[in-house]
Amino acid sequence: MKKFTKSVISTAVLAAAAATLAPAQAADKILLKTPIAFGSHLPALGTPIVWVSEQLNLVSDGKIKMKIYEPGKLVSPPEILDAVSSGKVNSGYATAGYWQGKMPAAALFSAVPFGPEAGEYMAWMYYGNGLKLYQEMYDNGGYNVKVIPCAIISPETSxxxxxxxxxxxxxxxxxxxxxxxxxxxxxxxxxxxxxxxxxxxxxxxxxxxxxxxxxxxxxxxxxxxxxxxxxxxxxxxxxxQATIFELLVNKDAWGKMSKGQQATVENTCKASMTNAIAEGEAMQFPVMAKAKxxxxxxxxxxxxxxxxxxxxxxxxxxxxxAADPFFKKVWDDLSTFREGYDLWESNAFLPRSR
Missing domain, CATH: 3.40.190.10 (Periplasmic binding protein-like II)
Incomplete structure (x- = not known):
């Protein structure tokens, strides 16, 4: 009888534990529903986020998945920021220059006239104050988003x-x-x-x-x-001279991820910065060669x-x-970084003749 009672109690305890663990196990699997601002068929603009979605699935052993929605299919490109902030979707992919009408400084985190090339831009972003200011901009603007640089391309035609x-x-x-x-x-x-x-x-x-x-x-x-x-x-x-693209994640959704899951997303995006610029650099000259x-x-x-x-x-x-204090804050910080970087750049790199 005692053995039977112990068996019943053990079964009940295990069942209760299983019931407690079930939701946690379900939460271990994350689906990022991600409307994008550029068609996935466009090389260097749309293809990087496709690469990110594939790598997230592989690196996480299928525990983090990303479903991509082409421009306008779920959310139109100009609405991506608001949709992510409100929780209508839990993530989105665009470039911050789209939001300069809401936050003038946003354009400085997208592309800067006569501004930094890709290497310098990333140096400021990751090892200067760029990323800190980038998140501060969204926080000050009242947007409930986590911003992650997720691709970069080198110069465009003008x-x-x-x-x-x-x-x-x-x-x-x-x-x-x-x-x-x-x-x-x-x-x-x-x-x-x-x-x-x-x-x-x-x-x-x-x-x-x-x-x-x-x-x-x-x-x-x-x-x-x-x-x-x-x-x-x-x-x-x-x-x-360089353009940064961002993955925006709803802050509530971000907060529910484990530190490991957050690191997986951040580091996959950081890897995408390398992949995107390599892809973009490799494909331009064959097209230009056929221009004539x-x-x-x-x-x-x-x-x-x-x-x-x-x-x-x-x-x-x-x-x-003069018109926007936060624009000035970011511009001054970037300018100071670039003045310092110029000592390295002017001495380290060979001038290229045309």
Whole structure:
């Protein structure tokens, strides 16, 4: 009888323990529902987050999964930040420049005219104050999100035009698709800018709704077919020497993850920074080599134009710093870091002749 009683008690204890453990075991499996701002078919823009989703599944042995939703399928790109913050979705992938209308400093965590190249940008982000300020911006803005840099690409082209641009006056009166802080520079030169989504640019060029456009790197622009309509492609990408992309995670969802799970997501995104820039760097020159066959003329901005762009950017940076204290805080910190970094950069790297 005693053995029977002990057996019953043991069974009851085990059952209670199993019932207690069941929810914890279920919580061990995480599904990140992730709307993205760029189609997953676009190399270097959309492909990095696909790579992240695959690696998360592998590294976590299937305990962390990411389901990707193409632009507009669950949440439209401009709504990703609000959707993640409110908990409508628990994560999202975009670039912070999309939110500069809500938080002016957001653009500084996306791409900076005449700003840092990828290596320097990552140095400031991870070993300067960049990441701390990045999170502070969202916290100060009242957004319930954890921000994780999750991809980076090197320079973009700075525009596709229907005719050569030799002097600043040639830009006056143009309607142009332009992104981020560079758009403010172009506006100072008499250009009307709009930030059309990538999928709408070709149609706008074809119909004459815009006269010119910048979007991304050559391999990406080729996918969108700009070369079929506009034939003058200008370099260097003074407005985006490097562009960072972010994974936003709802803070409540983030808080429910274990430290190991959080580290898995953060380190997979850090690995994606390496993978994304390697992918982007490898695919540009084959596309550029075929440009002439497609009737495209690759042009490099003359000194007058580059000096003009830089002068106007200095004006924009000063104006935005005066208008927004947090923009000034981030800009001053980045500028101080870059002044220090210049001692290394100017001595360590070989100058490259064109």
């Amino acid at each position: 525009g596709w035009f229907k005719k050569p641009i030799e002097k600043p006056e040639d830009l006056q009166g143009l309607n142009m698709r332009f992104f981020g802080l560079g758009a403010s520079v172009m506006e100072k030169l008499g250009v009307s800018t709009s930030q059309l989504p990538g999928g709408e640019i070709f149609g706008a060029l074809e119909k004459g709704a815009i006269d010119a456009s910048e979007f991304s790197q050559p391999a990406i622009d080729q996918r969108l077919g700009f070369h079929k309509i506009v034939k003058y492609n200008y370099f260097p990408g003074w407005h985006q 066959e497609q009737g495209v003329e690759i042009r490099y901005w003359n000194e007058t134009m580059l000096k003009t762009f830089e002068q106007k950017w200095d004006e924009v940076a000063s104006e935005k710093s």
